[in-house]
Amino acid sequence: MEKVMDVEDVFESKEYGTIIVGLSPVLSSVNKIGDTIVVRTPEHKELGLKVVSVQVSNSPTDKKMVGICLGNSIKPIDIPLGSVVYTIS
Known part of the structure; x- marks a missing residue:
C-alpha cells in the first residue's frame, strides 16, 4: 500500500455524500473513479472504500x-x- 494523505477534514455533501480532504506532497497515485482505497483510523481499524470522484488543487505550500x-x-x-x-497496489 502507498500512503496518499492524512485526513485533515471530513464532511458530508447532500449531493455527493462523504468527502475526505488532505494534503499530498506528491500526486503519484491518486485513485480514479471506482478504485478502492484503504482508510486506516487512529485506532488501527482499516476501511476499504470505493472512490466516487477525486478533486485535486494546489495549496499555497505547493502541495496538492x-x-x-x-x-x-x-x-x-x-x-x-x-x-x-x-x-x-
Whole structure:
C-alpha cells in the first residue's frame, strides 16, 4: 500500500455524500473513479472504500490538496480526523 494523505477534514455533501480532504506532497497515485482505497483510523481499524470522484488543487505550500468523494457508502463520523489514506497496489 502507498500512503496518499492524512485526513485533515471530513464532511458530508447532500449531493455527493462523504468527502475526505488532505494534503499530498506528491500526486503519484491518486485513485480514479471506482478504485478502492484503504482508510486506516487512529485506532488501527482499516476501511476499504470505493472512490466516487477525486478533486485535486494546489495549496499555497505547493502541495496538492486532495478531496476524495466516497459517496453514501460511509458517514463522516466513521472517519476520524488523523486517519490515513492508502492506495491498494
